[in-house]
Amino acid sequence: MDNKTVETISYLARLKLDKDKKEKITKDLENIIDFVAELQDINTEDIIPLSNPLEKLAPKREDSVTSKSRKEVFLLNSPESDQDYFIVPKVVE
Amino acid sequence: MSWETVIGLEVHAQLSTNTKLFSSASTKFGSEPNTQVDLVDLGLPGVLPVVNKDAFKKAIRFGLAIEAEINQESSFDRKNYFYPDLPKGYQITQMTKPIVEGGSIEIDVDGDKKTINITRAHLEEDAGKSIHDAYPDKSVIDLNRAGTPLLEIVSEPEISSAKEAVSYMKALHQLVTFLDVCDGDMSQGSLRCDANVSIRKVGDAELGTRTEIKNINSFRFIEKAINFEIKRQIKLLESGEKVTQETRLYDSGKDETRPMRSKEFANDYRYFPDPDLLPVVISDDEMEEIRSTFPELPADKSRRYISEFQIDESEAEIISSSRELSNFFEVAVESKSDPKLAANLIVGEIGSLLNKDNIKIDESKLSSDNFNILLQRISDGTISKKIAKTILAEIWETGRNADEIINDQGLVQIQDENLLEEVITKVIKSNTKQVEDYKNGKDKLFGFFVGQVMKETQGKANPKAVNDLLKKALNS
Structure with missing residues (x-):
């Protein structure tokens, strides 16, 4: 696990790591990968990939509107909002 | 390169x-x-x-x-x-x-x-x-x-x-x-x-x-x-x-x-x-249910319209490409209206009105019932196709019943041969120069005479009757 990989992963997760944390996390990640790497030794040739361990299928919903607006409550959860919108830092192309 | x-x-x-x-x-x-x-x-x-x-x-x-x-x-x-x-x-x-x-x-x-x-x-x-x-x-x-x-x-x-x-x-x-x-x-x-x-x-x-x-x-x-x-x-x-x-x-x-x-x-x-x-x-x-409600696709519709109703290929393609237009056409045909006439008006006059307003047929004021009345009146000779366009334009604005418009505005087509002969005689008398040219071989002038008769009758003359009577009068 090199420094660059750790930086990429933390960027993708939008986590800012200081130097000490980064060193610790590099070790942790190495341990996790070594632990999971054991799975690579298992022969999975004839096994169909399993996307979900439950032996059930997805229930389906009728296409009718039952949800009501809870705009005021939802906007209160935002760090910043006005009467209509969630307000975020400027993101523009 | x-x-x-x-x-x-x-x-x-x-x-x-x-x-x-x-x-x-x-x-x-x-x-x-x-x-x-x-x-x-x-x-x-x-x-x-x-x-x-x-x-x-x-x-x-x-x-x-x-x-x-x-x-x-x-x-x-x-x-x-x-x-x-x-x-x-x-x-x-x-x-x-x-x-x-x-x-x-x-x-x-x-x-x-x-x-x-x-x-x-x-x-x-x-x-x-x-x-x-x-x-x-x-x-x-x-x-x-x-x-x-x-x-x-x-x-x-x-x-x-x-x-x-x-x-x-x-x-x-x-x-x-x-x-x-x-x-x-x-x-x-x-x-x-x-x-x-x-x-x-x-x-x-x-x-x-x-x-x-x-x-x-x-x-x-x-x-x-x-x-x-x-x-x-x-x-x-x-x-x-x-x-x-x-x-x-x-x-x-x-x-x-x-x-x-x-x-x-x-x-x-x-x-x-x-x-x-x-x-x-x-x-x-569930698959079966989806298949059973699967609509006839435009290409299949178009082929069917051509073989079943003998309408033009280009008209069949335009009508079948839109769900709204094909529904409208099919309702007309089911009510025993003349398919060729219906297709012709839908693609021609109605098409240009739709384009002008940029709307779909079911957003217009023209109902299927009213369209059928209009088609019947053309088929039974009450009105000419030309007058039908005037009526369509009025329906487009007001949504009024076609029969009402025909009666109120006196748009019933003139079929009466005596009346038409009178108009033709008048046209011939006041255009002696053109009559002479026509008799000397300028066949194209025939359209001019038809136009004059239509003008005199405010477009209400039955075109076929005018053609027949004019030919008789000019060739005598």
């Missing part, structure tokens, strides 16, 4: 469902911001998404129409990235097992037919909307669109010009609106496309480096954006430079494409199966 263009399109069609893909919030366009948002759309902890049955129905209907493979078992994956209009931090999509695979669409480029193969069509959720001009230094987010079902239709890289790309998009637009899968309103973003464009030397087996132009939302911009991109790439290659694989935006104001800043950092979406969603299985019974 000569170059060839290779284009693949990814089209996002918003499905015309009432509710979102995973929540029962409304998908209606143009509502107050953030009023159509559910806990699931916000991605709050502890909520579980439940799939919308109709989104699957519509996706399958599209798959059947392009003769694709329908995966009766499909599943959902998470595509991870951060953007403020994506509250969960991931988009739910079908990466590994899409609902639709394969199939093809036939396009028409200046009369030449070409088949474009489809790689896949999968269900996924739309993001919310970011608005940048509300505050000088902030962006604002409206999540009404977040979670709206999209069908992403991916073509093989078999499109070889901007023109073909537009034809493909038009064919797709016609199909999804006909199938009632998507409302096709491009100005509202219901149908938008990403174009993957690359250039290679003619004869090269390998594809060149491609760029992806994002979110083009009109037929005109598809053509312009792709043409700009082709020119830009050729210029780069011819001056010995390389094309960089990147995502670009089309700026219609400047008519150019430019790289998107946010995509500079290579994305790694880290797809994995969504643990909140079980695989979705469409039973054989």
Whole structure:
């Protein structure tokens, strides 16, 4: 696990790591990968990939509107909002 | 050096469902911001998404129409990235097992037919909307669109010009609106496309480096954006430079494409199966139900109209290409109206009125019943086709009953031979010069006499009677 990989992963997760944390996390990640790497030794040739361990299928919903607006409550959860919108830092192309 | 263009399109069609893909919030366009948002759309902890049955129905209907493979078992994956209009931090999509695979669409480029193969069509959720001009230094987010079902239709890289790309998009637009899968309103973003464009030397087996132009939302911009991109790439290659694989935006104001800043950092979406969603299985019974309500497709309709009603091919094609027009035509024919006459008026007069107002037939004031009355009155000789146009124009404005208009305005066609002979005698008397020229061989003048008679009768004379009587009078 090199420094660059750790930086990429933390960027993708939008986590800012200081130097000490980064060193610790590099070790942790190495341990996790070594632990999971054991799975690579298992022969999975004839096994169909399993996307979900439950032996059930997805229930389906009728296409009718039952949800009501809870705009005021939802906007209160935002760090910043006005009467209509969630307000975020400027993101523009 | 000569170059060839290779284009693949990814089209996002918003499905015309009432509710979102995973929540029962409304998908209606143009509502107050953030009023159509559910806990699931916000991605709050502890909520579980439940799939919308109709989104699957519509996706399958599209798959059947392009003769694709329908995966009766499909599943959902998470595509991870951060953007403020994506509250969960991931988009739910079908990466590994899409609902639709394969199939093809036939396009028409200046009369030449070409088949474009489809790689896949999968269900996924739309993001919310970011608005940048509300505050000088902030962006604002409206999540009404977040979670709206999209069908992403991916073509093989078999499109070889901007023109073909537009034809493909038009064919797709016609199909999804006909199938009632998507409302096709491009100005509202219901149908938008990403174009993957690359250039290679003619004869090269390998594809060149491609760029992806994002979110083009009109037929005109598809053509312009792709043409700009082709020119830009050729210029780069011819001056010995390389094309960089990147995502670009089309700026219609400047008519150019430019790289998107946010995509500079290579994305790694880290797809994995969504643990909140079980695989979705469409039973054989459900498939049967979808098949049984599958509409007759435009090409089949068109062939049937020609063989069953002997209408012109061009008229049959225009009528069958629109669900609304074909319904309107079929109602008229079922009520025993003359199919040829009905087709003629729908494509001609009604077509131009629809274009003028930019509306669909069911949004006009012309009802099927009233149209039938009008057709009957032409067939039984009460009015001429010319007068019918005047009446149509009035119905278009007021929605009044055709019979009422005919009676009130005294538009009943003149069939009375004595009356017509009187008018003809008058016309002949006051145009002696033209009569002489006609008798000396200027046959073309016949139309002039017909015109004069029509003028005298305010267009109400029966054209066939006028023709017969005029010939008799002039040749005597």
